[in-house]
Structures are given as structure tokens and as C-alpha cells.
Amino acid sequence: MDTPRHINFDYAAGYPVDPEVFKAMAPYFTERYGNPSSLYALGVEAREAFAEAQIRVGELVGAESPEREIFFTSGATESNNLALKGYAFRNRRKGNHIITSSIEHISTINITKYLERNGFAVTRIPVDKYGVIKIDALKASITDETILVSIMYANNELGTVEPISEVGKITREKKIALHVDGTVAVGKIPVDVVDDNIDILTMSSNDIYGPKGVGGLYVRLGTVIEPILQGGGQQRGLRSGTEDIPSTVGFGKAAELAKRRMPDDSKYTSGLRDRLVKGMLNEVEDSYIHGHPTKRLPDIALVRVFGIEGEAIVTELDREGIYISTGSACASKTLAPSHVLESIGLNEIQRHGALQFSFSRLNREGDVDKLLSVLPGVVKRLRDISPVWKFKDRFLEMYTSEEEEEFEQF
Amino acid sequence: MDTPRHINFDYAAGYPVDPEVFKAMAPYFTERYGNPSSLYALGVEAREAFAEAQIRVGELVGAESPEREIFFTSGATESNNLALKGYAFRNRRKGNHIITSSIEHISTINITKYLERNGFAVTRIPVDKYGVIKIDALKASITDETILVSIMYANNELGTVEPISEVGKITREKKIALHVDGTVAVGKIPVDVVDDNIDILTMSSNDIYGPKGVGGLYVRLGTVIEPILQGGGQQRGLRSGTEDIPSTVGFGKAAELAKRRMPDDSKYTSGLRDRLVKGMLNEVEDSYIHGHPTKRLPDIALVRVFGIEGEAIVTELDREGIYISTGSACASKTLAPSHVLESIGLNEIQRHGALQFSFSRLNREGDVDKLLSVLPGVVKRLRDISPVWKFKDRFLEMYTSEEEEEFEQF
Amino acid sequence: MSQYGSMGYTEKVMEHFRNPRNVGEIKDADAVGSAGNPVCGDLMTIFLKIKDKRIVDIKFMTFGCGAAIASSSMATELVKGKTLEEAANLSKQAIADALDGLPPIKMHCSVLATEAIEAALKDYYSKHPSKS
């Protein structure tokens, strides 16, 4: 069961842990295995390692009191659950209305549906063709009952960065709490909870080359939320369960590295991304790039090819040792197409050809060349047997789109 | 910040990860970092690693369909939350009554309190002086509304093993679901979900030398529970969130090792424990052993000394590099004394002198000798300045106890 | 661990996906049938040449995932040279079995092929009512 050599353009699905991070974690598995609740020296060591990680993670997002504002969870999904349910249930006396967007991660969507089943009203504000939330719609949807706004910092499929600081000005003025899902943004682009008036922030460890199984939650001092797990009262009662010190230390180290490496990494991955997108748009006819031309993450691109189905492309590329992802319904466990692509106005035929690329500092220049040397042939072969491509004009006219943006704008 | 050499009798607070377990996990951090949801080869590898871990963990407890019955969580606390809330809320139409015991772990206690606040009625059945639940009381408390019984397999403070197979016969006959918190029992003594009619079982990875931050939940086929985290629908919808493959692999490896090593480890740790207990009872006057004489875990002992306070002893031993734990309120974050010691009939003065010892395969014979050479002096010094010891007769008569069991019974 | 390799597909599926048999169009087909819906992610069109109630030539085009393409290819192989009655009786299970299995979530792809064959036969009988 050896891992074959591969070229990965789907890091969003999982990042390897950085060797420096792994090195920092290692002693906490076997030597420094203390429990922060223990009174004796081994426990003190664990408490200090935990506090150090809080500081590192807090520094990455500008938290002012990391030891009181940073909590560790089992990952971004749990952080989103804790943020949304924890805030909503704790503050339900203030009001029962929550505002979110139509392009949130599935966890946020399913959590807000759960809240709807439990007596909350949820407004999901739409986005424009670039995936940017409509600020006016957000403003218009605020009522006296509104207690919480939850918008992602950047979208994981499109890479589009949302106007969080504008949202933060509004929520601060209206005294509404602001939760931000920063899973794919934190550590990739600068995020500052104070500047942006963010009250609660979801953070992921693995997305910044930290270990899986651990996530972060920033909760501004004075913002009150209730726990979603009952237990021994660890982490000041907000997140019970024996602390996972090795993973926490790893997350802290990853945060420290991310802060330092952000400028270089961002330049590097966006360079690769631009080369790949340009190459694809040049070499594959009827292919399109989505997401915002400039307000975007450095490491994510969504390119769509017409007339063939995404999973078939993924399958072909897998044979070449190239990993990508697709928004095609066929590739998902639920066979449900991407709600994000629907939100930006793509019809279902178009969504089936959506290819998601996510880059990392581990990609090499040659990776892009290799993909560009393989992909046009794959597309051609699949188009040759595709009735949709053969009767392209008929299918294309079913949807007239304006999404053919010039890549030069980027 | 180097870890000093230490002698640990408080492994229950945290176990080091076994070197073999660490070796099995390591490649999944940096090389095999795939996401089980990914279609391509890296994802297949992750799916297989996950399924393999399910099988190993399932085998440890006799699960018949591990790939459909074993779920991974972030730890025993989350497993208990998922089991109890997930079952209660999903089955509330069948009834609203839950039975548990007075000596459950604080997580179970706080979860059942949460359920009480949410419309459930909870009966907490008492235990005898050994910490064994009163089966008759359990039987008597069953009503038509009873949907769930939750009893721990063994108690983490006393080491007492509960009569789970008797409970399982009752719940099976009455068609009530049985949840068992197996955190400190699974991997230490044989547990078989089929023999014992266990429907839902909480398992801990770290307690068997696996990594922290991961726990297990066995859910018998046909037993229906609802998720407590909303999200992307991983683990067949029951536990959303990107799977933490390195930790899961580690847990699987630890389960495999535990199954193999159980007989030898059990013999070894119980030997050390018996030596320590005998030594203490012989050398420290007015000291007592608690828990059941024979129905007990191999690696846990609760010894109580009269007239001094536990945290002071812990502090003294820490200076000698010896780690133990105490049930004294003073040592806990909440300053609340142990409810377990209260349940077996110890008054608060007695509880303050409770010392908890938990052994592991890493303890050496010399560890016990060292403790026995140090402890009597510590006890003497603290008793010399203790007014409770000085006026012992007055304080002792405040409570006439029958707990002076002969250690020879063990 | 399982018979399914990368992408959850068997070797046989991968082989038919990579090298689909009978791909293309028959300009003067005696029957044409389509099934699926590109909106749902798959669309198969099948072309038949029929002589003496027997399928003497068959071609297909498919928009869809690997399983859809492989099922299409396998289905054409299974009915080529067969009588119309035999073709009408081809089951989705037979296609899946001939491919050494399909992932559970992809079983619907094999229906695509049986439905396309069914549609083509319907087309044929509607043009040649006497032959049914």
C-alpha cells in the first residue's frame, strides 16, 4: 500500500503536515504526555504548551487576549457548530434571527438548518456572479430579532474573498455578533479580528499544514456562547474533553509558520495558479474561470470545461498521478451538485464540468506543465464521446452566460 | 523546558503514545495525508486506513460489523455526548426516561443534567460501598418511559467493574437501549458488546496508549442515534468533519496491541498495584483501600489516608518526581469533591485524603519501592502539623465506617 | 482490502472507461435511443443497425462519469449480435456483474444503458410496427 508519486492540485482536501510542525509535535506523543489538569510538573508542562499554542494561533489573527479568547476544538466543523449553536442558544432571548450567505460551507448550511428546526429564522443572502455576498441584501435583511451574522472569510470552492470588514462595520454598529468561517482564509491571507470586528472566528489547523483533528475558535472577550459538549469543564468550560496537546502544539507551530511564510507562499501559489489558469483557458476551448478576478485567495481556482463531466476528468487524471477535485454531483457522496456553483448562476450542465484546483507550497512549477500537457488530451477524448459536446450548440443555447471574463483582469 | 525523569502513578490523566503506535501513525501526517472523501488514489489509501482502524477497534470489543458499527470522535467526552444526546433526542418519541448511576464520569453527569434541562427525566441509581451499582434499584426504576440505560463498564476512580452483563440482560429483555462508558475498561479487561448486550459503547484511544484527540463509539446495527455535529456528512452522516486519519490509524494500532497485550499487561499492572497497596496499608496507619476487592480493573487503586489533605501529598511527591492524583476537592478546578467517593459513603473529611493510583505497562518494580520509601515520611510530616490528626479521635468518631476491608481479599 | 481500486472502480470498469468499445455514431442507424439527462450528470445516446431482429452493429456516445461511460461500453458489448428480445432483457445487474461490480452509489449508471437500449428498441418498433 505504498503511496505512488503524485502531483496534487487538491490540497484543500487535505494538507500534509509540515515537517517542522511534525517535529514540534513529536515529543508530546511519547515524552511530554501530561494533562493540563494535572497539578504536578508534567501537567505544568502541558499547560504551558497549551498556552503557547493559544498565543501563536491568536497572533495569526490579531487576538488581543489569546489565553482567554482562543479555544481548541476537533476541527472546523466542530468550531462552526460551537460558534453557531453556542451563540444562538445562549443568546436566544435577544432574538431568533440569523443571517448567513448562500455559499457557506456545508457544515454552516446544515447547522443553520438545524437551528431553523429549533426555532430560529435564517436568512441566506445571495451572491453575485463572482461569489461576493450582496451587502445591500445583508443590510436589508437585518431586523430587531437579528442576533448573529455568519459569513465565511473566503469561499473554499471559488476562492472569492468576502467583504468581511464591511460586514463587521455593519454588525458592530447594529450590535449584532459576527461569526466568520475562516477555514480556508486564515494563514493564507491576513485576517485581523480587531480590524474586521469579528466576534467569533473558525480556524482550521490542517489548512495551514498543521495536523488534522484540531481546529480553533476565537471568541472575543465579552461575546458569550454556551458549550455544545458537556463534560469535565476543560478550556474554561467552553470545550470539555481532555486536551489533545500534541495536535494543539502542532496547530500552534503551524500558525507561527503561516504568519511568517504568508507573503512568500501567497506569491508562489498565486503564480502557479495563474500559470495554470492561463494555460487552461488558452489550450482548452470553451473553458471558463470563476470566482472574483482580484478579491481572491492565492491558492484556489475553479475552472470549468463545457460538455464533459468532472468525475470522468478526475478519473483520467488519477491514472496520471494527478489529483484534482470537481464540483460535479457525480463525485460527491450525496450526488448533490455544488450549491456554491448554483449560487453564482451556473446551471447543472455547467456545474458538471467544474474543476477545482487548490495549490500548496509543495507544488512545483513542473506540476503545472505536466497538467497542461495531459489535460487537453483528456478533455478531447471525453468530448469525442460526449453527445453534449457533439450537440454543443443546442446545449449551449440553453444557457447564455456572461461569465467569460478575461483572465488578464486577475 | 525539559521533562524531568519521573515516576508516574497517574497514567489515568494521560498515557504516552506507544512507540509502535507512533510509528504506525507517522506516515499519515506527512506522506499519506489523503482525505477519505477524495476519489483518487490518495483518498482510497485514506479510506482503507480508516476501515482498517474500524476493524481493529471493532475486534477489541467484539463488534460484528466494524465498518458499519464503529465511529470515530474526538474523544470519550464527545463519544458520551453523541451516545447520550444522540440516542435521547432521536428516540424521544419512545419515552423520556433515562437511567444512569451516581458514579458516572463527570461528562455523563453533565450530559444527563443537560438532558434534564431539555425535558428528560433521569434516575441516578446508587452504588454500594464498593462502588457496585445496585441492580435491584436499577430494575425498580424502569418505567414504560425508560428508553436508555447508561452505566460505565468500570469506574475510573475506584477501578470497580460494574455488572454490565447483568444490566445488559435486563435492558435487552425490556427493549431498552444500553450505553456503556468503556473509557477505562476497554483494552484493560475483556469487553464484548455481543455477550454483554451493549448497544452503544464509548471507547478512548489514549487510555490504551493511542493518541489523544480521538475516541470511538460502537453503535450496534439497528440502534438509531442522531448526530450532534452538523456538517459534511462524513462517517455515514453520524459524525461530520474531515476524518483525522493519523489519529484514527493510531487508535486502530493501539487497539490491536491492547488485544494482544491485555493478559500480560493486566498481570503486570495488577502485581504492581497489589504490592503498592499492601505496602501502604502496612506502613501507613489509618490508611484504607476502596473499590471492590475482586471485581476491579488491574491498574487502578484508590487508597485513603486519614488526617491530611490529598493535594499536600501530591505536592510533596511532585518534588520527588512522583506523580499521583487525588480526589480531594482542593486539587480540582471547581473545588468540588469527588462525587464517586461521596457515593460510596465517604464523608468530606475522608475524601480529602483520597489518593488515586493508576498504573501502566511503563511502570517499573522500582517505582513502587520508591513510592513506599517516600510516602510514609510525607504522611508523617503532614500529620505532624495537622490539627485533624492531632485531634484524630474527635474527628474519627464523627464518622464510623465499615470500609476497613482486608487487603488479603483481593 | 476490497476489489475496488482507485476511484472506487474495478479494473474492468477502468478498462472500459479508458477504452470504450463501440464509440461513435451510425449515420444511417435503424434505431436511435437516449437516456439520462445531462442535468443529472449523464446522457447516453445509442445507435443500432438491425437485421433479422438482430443487432448487427451498435455505437454509443455518453456524457457522464467513468461508471456511466464504462457501463455504456459494456452494455453495447453485451447486446452486440444479440436478438432484439435478448437485448430487451439485458438487466442493469448483468452490466454491473460484467464489469466486476460498480460502487453502490454508481449502480444507477448501469440503468442508463438499459434505458437507452429500451429507448432505441422503442424507436425501432415505432418505425417498424410489424416487427414487434
Add this chain to the structure above:
Amino acid sequence: MSQYGSMGYTEKVMEHFRNPRNVGEIKDADAVGSAGNPVCGDLMTIFLKIKDKRIVDIKFMTFGCGAAIASSSMATELVKGKTLEEAANLSKQAIADALDGLPPIKMHCSVLATEAIEAALKDYYSKHPSKS
């Protein structure tokens, strides 16, 4: 990282815990006072010899945690040789400060000592009402 070492205690706390000053009993004490409750985990008894409204000797016994024992010890040091009035004014903060701090959750232990002193002084004044 913090001034607190193992057990969350400062060096000074550990030193007084390990080597408490003025431990014991004064058989012919002029005043005796107790505070705390073993049920709550701490009990301190203090013995005073008093001359000319001044504490000329002091001893204590304490049941409790490290913080309780160290606070007791430090308190006796702080009031030894002091006037009764000065002793009455000893604050829990002064004890904690003299120990270079106590963990927040242990601050109540320093109250134990001030309360025991208070109780002893009360005992003294009740026996010698003229001196108050």
C-alpha cells in the same frame, strides 16, 4: 511562562510549605483561634503568647493543601513580634504578596490565616476584656 512553577505555586510558597515556620502547639497559650473547616478541606489552629499587647510567640497547626500550609506559615511570620492591632490589620493580600502570589483558585487559603488570627484575638479579648 509564568512565575508559578509546579503545582502552580511560587518558590516562596513551596519553601514555606516544605519548611513551615512556627509549627506546633503552645501549651500555655494566651489565646487560641481556629478557622476553616476540615469538611471544606482546610483547618488552621493558631496559638499565641501575648505580652504588652504584642505577640511574643506564635505557633500553628494546619490541615490543608500546600497553599493553606504556606499561608499559615507566612502569616505567623508576619505577625510575630507585632502588636495586636497590627496583627488584626494583616490582610489576605499581604500574605499572598509575601508569598510572591497564590494561584487565583487558592486565594481563599490566605483568608484562612487572617481568620484564624482574628479568632485568636477574639479569644484573647474575651478572656481579657479590659485590654481591648
